[in-house]
Amino acid sequence: MTKFGVASILTDESIGPAALATALEDRSFDALFVGDHSHVPVKRETPFPFGGDLPREYHRELDAFGALCAAAMVTSTLTLGTGVALPAQRDVFYTAKQVATLDRLCGGRFVFGVGVGWLMEVLRDHGVDAATRGARLDEHLRALEALWTRDVAEFHGEFVDFGPVYAWPKPQQARVPIHVGGESVAAVKRAAALGDVWMPNAAWSVSDVHAQFELRDRHAPGIPITAFAAMADNRPVLDEYVRLGADQVVLYLPTLPEAEALAALDELAEVARQYR
Structure with missing residues (x-):
């Protein structure tokens, strides 16, 4: 059966993560995903992937791990995930510790959604050459696996090089599930090689849904698909994801104050409920 989660960009002006997580669990949702943007440069040439100006909420986004820790404290069944984190822009040791700590605090309910990043100015601010972002993400995922699973870990790559080191805590789960975001062939192959789930942005048309499943079947046969941040009013697309057996559909909840967010969440x- 297809699971249903919710993704939202949480800010200092929106519903809080604890209130949202409680409401999601009360309404039998399966998961909460929150975004991860460190900052937004004032001068930006990179176009917003979904068209138009960059929405206000991107400027004010809460830290993903702090928000999910708050959600962890008030829930017991809700899966908590990043949608998506950008490991290539992060310090690998702090990322390993944040993920492992959160996974323990939520009792092994964390999923690590990752991507390469799209905002070129942010990549540059973090000292990342956009041309290397995919290779950097691959190395970070391999290095994180070493830090999470080995008592004495080391890793030697082109972009990540350390060891031997002690790095604790370890995650509660034997393996933290990796959800790889992106719609490219590279993203699908990365999901097959280093991840557990492919998490493309939700399609806009039924033909796009078919194209995603065809891409999956060609490059990563059998890997589960989570359709990320789908629009709830696009019922033909939701119907097709469910019909084709998507593992999960994550519905988009706009960034809203608490009362308005809860009303939207009811919808x-x-x-x-209709799909269940």
Whole structure:
């Protein structure tokens, strides 16, 4: 059966993560995903992938791991995930510790959604050459696996090089599930090689849904698909994801104050209920 989660960009002006997580669990949703943007440069040439100006909420986004820790404290069944984190822009040791700590605090309910990043100015601010972002992400994922699973870890790559080191805590799960974001062939292959789930942005049309499953079947046969941040009113697309057996559909909840967010969440819950 297809699971249903919710993704939202949480800010200092929106519903808080604890209130949202409680409401999601009360409404039988399966997961909460939150974004991860360190900052937004004032001068930006990179176009917003979904068209138009960059929405205000991107300027004010809460830290993903702090928000999910708050969510972890008030829930017991809800899966908590990043949608998506950008490991290539992060320090590998702090990332390993943040993921492992959060996974322990939530009792092994964390999933690590990752991507390469799209905002070129942010990549540059973090000292990352955009041309190397995919290779950097691959190395970070391999290095994180070493830090999470070995008592004495070391890693020697082109972009990540350390060891031997002690790095604790370890995650509660034997393996933290890796959800690889992106719609490219490279992303699908990365999901097959280093991840557990492919998490493309949700399609806009039924033909796009078919194209995603065809891409998956060609490059990563059998890997689960989580359709990320789908619009609840695009019922033909939701119908097709469910019909084709997507592992999960993550519905988009706009960034809203608490009362408005809860009302919008009731509408999303009714959509999910109809598919269950």
